[in-house]
Amino acid sequence: MPRHLWKTVLALSLPIALAAVALASPASAAQSLRLQYKNSSTGATTAQAEPWFKLVNDGTTSIPLSQVKIRYYFTGDTAYRFACSWAVVGCSTVTGQFATLSSPVPAANRYLEVGFTSGTLAPGANTGDMQLRFHRADWQNFTQSDDYSFGAQTSYADWSKVAVYVGGQLAWGTPAGGTGPDPSPTPTVTPTGNPGGQGTLFDDFAYTGSSDPRLAQRGWTVRSNSGGPGVPGATWSPSAVTFPSVSGNQVLQLDSSTDGTGAGTVHTELSTSARKFFEGTYAARVKFSDAPLSGPDGEHVVQTFFTITPLQQNMDPDYGELDFEYLPNGGWGEPANILYTTSWETYQADPWQAVNTHTEERTSFAGWHDLVIQVSGGRIKYYVDGRLFADHGDIYYPETPMWIMFNQWFIDLQGGSTPRTYRQQVDWVYHSKNEVVSPAEVLNRVNAFRASSTAFTDTVPSS
Numbered sequence: 001m002p003r004h005l006w007k008t009v010l011a012l013s014l015p016i017a018l019a020a021v022a023l024a025s026p027a028s029a030a031q032s033l034r035l036q037y038k039n040s041s042t043g044a045t046t047a048q049a050e051p052w053f054k055l056v057n058d059g060t061t062s063i064p065l066s067q068v069k070i071r072y073y074f075t076g077d078t079a080y081r082f083a084c085s086w087a088v089v090g091c092s093t094v095t096g097q098f099a100t101l102s103s104p105v106p107a108a109n110r111y112l113e114v115g116f117t118s119g120t121l122a123p124g125a126n127t128g129d130m131q132l133r134f135h136r137a138d139w140q141n142f143t144q145s146d147d148y149s150f151g152a153q154t155s156y157a158d159w160s161k162v163a164v165y166v167g168g169q170l171a172w173g174t175p176a177g178g179t180g181p182d183p184s185p186t187p188t189v190t191p192t193g194n195p196g197g198q199g200t201l202f203d204d205f206a207y208t209g210s211s212d213p214r215l216a217q218r219g220w221t222v223r224s225n226s227g228g229p230g231v232p233g234a235t236w237s238p239s240a241v242t243f244p245s246v247s248g249n250q251v252l253q254l255d256s257s258t259d260g261t262g263a264g265t266v267h268t269e270l271s272t273s274a275r276k277f278f279e280g281t282y283a284a285r286v287k288f289s290d291a292p293l294s295g296p297d298g299e300h301v302v303q304t305f306f307t308i309t310p311l312q313q314n315m316d317p318d319y320g321e322l323d324f325e326y327l328p329n330g331g332w333g334e335p336a337n338i339l340y341t342t343s344w345e346t347y348q349a350d351p352w353q354a355v356n357t358h359t360e361e362r363t364s365f366a367g368w369h370d371l372v373i374q375v376s377g378g379r380i381k382y383y384v385d386g387r388l389f390a391d392h393g394d395i396y397y398p399e400t401p402m403w404i405m406f407n408q409w410f411i412d413l414q415g416g417s418t419p420r421t422y423r424q425q426v427d428w429v430y431h432s433k434n435e436v437v438s439p440a441e442v443l444n445r446v447n448a449f450r451a452s453s454t455a456f457t458d459t460v461p462s463s
């Protein structure tokens, strides 16, 4: 009987037993997984190790990638960060974490463990390129030539000094410390809160109120000083900045109100205290509103998410500002709702002269929206709910670091003394320094922060 038919008969006669074996031992005889490695940064000392991998399925069954772990062994005694630069399977499905070997050897006391959140590797298939890298959290150089898994080949070749586990069982390679039983370590996991970029800000806005001391500790300023923009004489009120729970999730809430007078007008603003945000990706989930909570509608209110620098002098060329501005009732000569994205080269206040460019849509944006700005390579790309909304550049590209801000204010007043309050909410804010992050990947990362109960992190270095 030909071999493949014999196997078919065996499988038919023992379906239950085979199923049980498959569950207990995913790395079964039908599975054969091979790792290929190339080194994209071969220097003995480097700021980043760049182990690139390709997994090849030489077996006869499909392998769920979620069961696969790749371990790259090295020596280190500080915090490290993992990043996926590019991968055929999609960097959003590739995870990286660091663990400590329970039985260290001279060439390895730690390992990078690469995993997958989804995907399947069919028989005969390979994952294609996975262009990975890792670096010290402080970006100091480190010696990699003495690391167990380090190899000098610059094109893909089989490499047994990187181990691959499937379902917890060794499937390829020789782990550092030998091929004893599955080490199943208790990993000292270093959160990979900084994938790809050179610093991450994430805040889910879980605060008790605008006087919560953690706001200042974490680099936020709730505005109280008077001045522009908007209606002269208005106050910027911290008490109108709150953090209520919406369906169990806290949000930043800006309630701006007016009674038709300057003195009776309240504006609201939250901004970063540090001006340290420049190139990279900015994102926030923002709820715009078209109507006041109560009272007459029609005010020219501006609801925002933006970055900005100070203007050092009139027409300062190093000025920068990147805006999402929603005007639910129009304003600035517009008759009705309009969403602006505006990129600024510079301006002067008096006489008014603005050097900027904008892209707008005249429709309602009431409700929650995922807003993303990518600043990289001379281009500024604005996304709304994953859709490219605007692509600016040239002289409008920022030159210097900026603050991140949210505010809500009135351009002018329509009259009438009945109080009215407009509400803007912000669920979270995210920034990755020097990294272009797709809108979908931003959401993956926000979900990952929430999965690890991380309500706040800021690893963006001071500039």
Ligand SMILES: [Ca+2]
Binding pocket: 203, 204, 205, 206, 249, 250, 251, 252, 426, 427, 428
């Ligand atoms: Ca939130």
Ligand SMILES: [Ca+2]
Binding pocket: 316, 317, 318, 319, 320, 344, 345, 346, 395, 396, 397, 398, 399
């Ligand atoms: Ca400028």
